[in-house]
Amino acid sequence: MALSAGAAHERAEALSRPRANRLGLWLFFASETFLFAAFISARFVSSGTYKPEELNQPLALFLTVVLLGSSISAYLAETSIAHGNRQGLIRYLSITILLGLAFLVGVGFEFKEAIEYFPPETIYGSNFLALIGLHGFHVFTGVVALAVVLRLGTKGHFEPDDYWGVEGVVKYWHFVDLAWVVIFPTLYLF
Amino acid sequence: MNDSGGYKRDAIRVGLLWLALVVVLEVVWFSVEILPRQYAEEARIIDDAFNLLTILGIPVFSFVVAMLIYAALRFRSGGDASQDGPPIKTSTPVVVTWLVVTTALAVFILINPGLVGLAELRANPDADLVIEVEGQRWQWVATYPNGAEVRDELVLPVDTRIKFEVTSVDILHSFWVPGFRTKIDAVPGLTTSVYATPTELGSFAEDSALRLQCAELCGIGHARMVMPVRVVEKAEFQAWMADQLTAEAPAAEGRG
Amino acid sequence: MRPLIRAVVLGLVGYVAGAWLTVAVRGGSPSDDVAVTFGFILGLIGWLMGIGVWNAWAREWFGLPAKPDQATGWQRYLTFNTDHKVIGVQYLVTFITVLLLGGFMALIMRWELANPGQDFLDPDTYNKLMSMHGILMIATAVAGILGAFGNYLVPLMIGARDMAFPRVNAMSFWLIPPVAIGLLSAPLLGSFDSGWTAYPPLSVVNEGGQVLFILAVITFGLSSILGGLNIVTTVATMRAPGMSWGRLPIFVWAAFAASVLSLLITQFFAASLILILLDRAAGTTFFLAEGGGDALLYQHLFWFYSHPAVYIMVLPAFGVMLEIITHLARKPLFAYKVVVAGFWGIVGLSVAVWAHHMFTSGMAESLHAPFMALTEAISIPTGLVFLGALGTLWQGRLQSKTPLWLAFGWLFNFTIGGITGIYLADVATDIHLQDTYFVVAHFHYTIVGGTIFALIAGSYFWFPKITGRMYHERLGKIFAVWLTVGFNLVFIPLFWVGINGMNRRIADYPEFFAGPNAFASVAAYILGAGFLLYAGNLLWSARRGPAADPNPWGARTLEWQLPSPPPEHNFPLLPEVVGHPYDYGIPGSVHVAPMTPEGGEEA
């Protein structure tokens, strides 16, 4: 081993950094999956497959589409910066944030409506509140993180060979979407 | 360095030490009486399981202890830190033997006392007497088939298979009579059940194992959420149960 | 000191702001559940920003340059420092302190339990003290070894310069003080009296201190999750050249396995407590029968975490003890691969046995037999760890040192703890023993006899590495004997009272149990006094002890090839691993190629 102290270590670390970041993020998703799994299993254990008539199916379906659309724009934001297209990054991040906000507003509306029919004092209402709340919180943190990245992007951060911030946030956003894809049937279809 | 002769000698000595420990401990176990008195058929089943587990557990425990004692006495190094032991990295026969023995042991205890005990406890779903028991902070209320509600003493007939249907009005409690060895939680919104077949006469005044003790933390009164238990002859029980009803009626009138 | 003061001030400001804002928005009192919740959350954010998250991290989110604190010397330990060795020591000192505090509470409990009747604590205070003892100790057992030795040793042992995410690591530690503060200030809101298990409906209807319990424990869970994530990533991506999976020191394997568990399942603890919080604060009815809820749901969610959690506690302890046994017996770790397989067997089975805590809960009877079978099966992989330990001792050249003495005590205790676990896994016997002192004795044998013994043994074994000084060997051995004997004297009689019908979590008991309880109480005081010897030895030696050789045990793993304490970035050179760490007695075998920095002195 003839490499000098710092140099060899720094080279090794530069190589392992992206690997570590990605693995860390995936482990975080694995962990979050367990959190969602706990809430989802609570729903089935405590109220079986019961589902009230009053659920606003069309609205929920529409919100699903909105959220899935935001995943596409998030993906486009990432590919933009990968190709050095800063304008694209900013445009698509903004669209993603707007769609995310639209989703939050929609869910809030649905929630206000739903609470009339099945308040938290009923077991289905409890599950509805908890799952929608848990997921809404994740969407909210996603929107905040997207906003931070957007701001950094407008200030000239991120390059085609170094955009971990964008990649991480976009992956998180996909994860949150995917969570909804499981929660939607859990609450509305079964 | 130990050659294989040394290895054999050590193995034989540990084996003897182990045997000696097993014999001593088993003898001790058979000569002391540490389980509380059995007041019910269920207690016998559960104590048999307990005994069997101990009989089987002693050799396992003794093996570890024998190895520790022997290692402490024989393998202490007088020399300095640079003196290494024999580089035994692993030994397939030892590993396989270990796995086979522990697996066999685990399977054995799963079957007996495990599944056998469970089957014995569940053998009979019928009951000669059903008593409803309700837990609340911090007392027990027992309702007998004739409608009598009792709070101060749980009186039970001997040689009768009794089913307790347990529930709670507020939070979790647990129905436990140490003398019977039976326990089930009292869960609000749920009726759970447990059986006991008293086989011996006795009362709380003589033996504290005859008490209905709450065994699930329920706040301030948890420790004292106790109802004395008394096991009586069948005839005496019938008379007592009838008495409870007449005793209750005037009290209820008085309240109204 | 400055960051700490800033953290306390911002934490308080955050708490007050959160609580009063809630009151302003929705009315009510600042001490009701909702206000306390928001207060705690803002307080936590204030605390973290104050301690250094803002300067060292969050500024980047706004495109500003980071400005980490530059404290040196002992002041480093009071700042948001990202050096894994500093963090390891922070954990070690914090949790030994919590251990002593929790032990002190146990001594007060034993005072009340010394004789039947009510003489010292009223039942309410007793229950609250018992709950506090339980949760503080559980926290110590879950995070003590993993936090202290996991952080300190894992990067050193695999030849990395730090953890994969140093700032996340620092945050994991700094989440701990708010946990302690939250738990210890719960008495201000009436404390919590539902044990460490916090079963509803009691935990929904009791006093407001329960909310602080919930919030503190969720915060603690967050810290565990982040800590686990860090260790897994570090081991997976930052091993030095040549450090293949087959050459990982056994402690690294143990910490890795425990971290995988804690990363995943801790979420269930968080989830179950969030649901209680919702029941209390948002009017939901998950666990309340009146609204169609189900109290058993909580138990399933809770034990799905809390059973595997006992293996999060004990796996790192296995690692520490096997490490000590191999180095001090000077033999290769017996059946290394089989032991590693045992670890993973434990991890795999541990998530499938939870309902053995619920045999008397009223759950479906069809679940009894399968859970009994799976629970008993877990003794097989655990047995493999014993095989490794005993096989290594066999014909070793045992160096008679304190850590090895403690390893003997540990093997003895954990055997008792494990075998009594089988009595509880058996449905028939558990129906009688559930919620009695037999269970209390079982888990003190496994947690204290297993985990805490390992924490203590490790704190002796790596003491020279961490401090550069040697502890007092004679006093160390006296303590090892004192601890083992004292501990057994306390808890053996408790098996007896449990079998004979004394239930747990009570301040008062029938006269019949007076004798053994008095005995256990006296023994507890003797045991407690022993800890003064422990603390005294280590505190004194850390400052005045003789300078230690960098490798006093002649051990082969990487951390011992460095000066004591190791320099800031650990390795002068990227180390190159060329052999197995435990090949004692094999002539010419080496674990690491010699590390000689260019122009530097020999390491």
Ligand code: HEA
């Ligand atoms: C470090 C912590 C730790 C560890 C390692 C264990 C290990 C085990 N525990 Fe324990 N347990 C607790 C901590 C721990 N436990 C706590 C805290 C509680 C109470 C929680 C509360 O209610 O507050 C509890 C409660 C508890 C219960 C519920 C009791 C009740 O409330 O009714 C049960 C029931 O099955 C149980 C079983 C076991 C078993 C089978 C093991 C096994 O893993 C043990 C395996 C080890 C061995 C068996 C010994 C070594 C093996 C050999 C030498 C091989 C040969 C042996 C055989 C084949 C048998 N434990």
Ligand code: HEA
């Ligand atoms: C790491 C885990 C751990 C440890 C180390 C201990 C240590 C001890 N525990 Fe604990 N215990 C638990 C975990 C632990 N316990 C848990 C989880 C519960 C269940 C709670 C529940 O039911 O919810 C419990 C419950 C419990 C009970 C049952 C209470 C009940 O059910 O009513 C009892 C009773 O005897 C007890 C006793 C002791 C004793 C005597 C010690 C001794 O080992 C303590 C030794 C003494 C010291 C370490 C003190 C040394 C300190 C000094 C000498 C002074 C220092 C001074 C200051 C810091 C001011 N414990």
Ligand code: CUA
């Ligand atoms: Cu009722 Cu404890």
Ligand SMILES: [Cu+2]
């Ligand atoms: Cu368990």
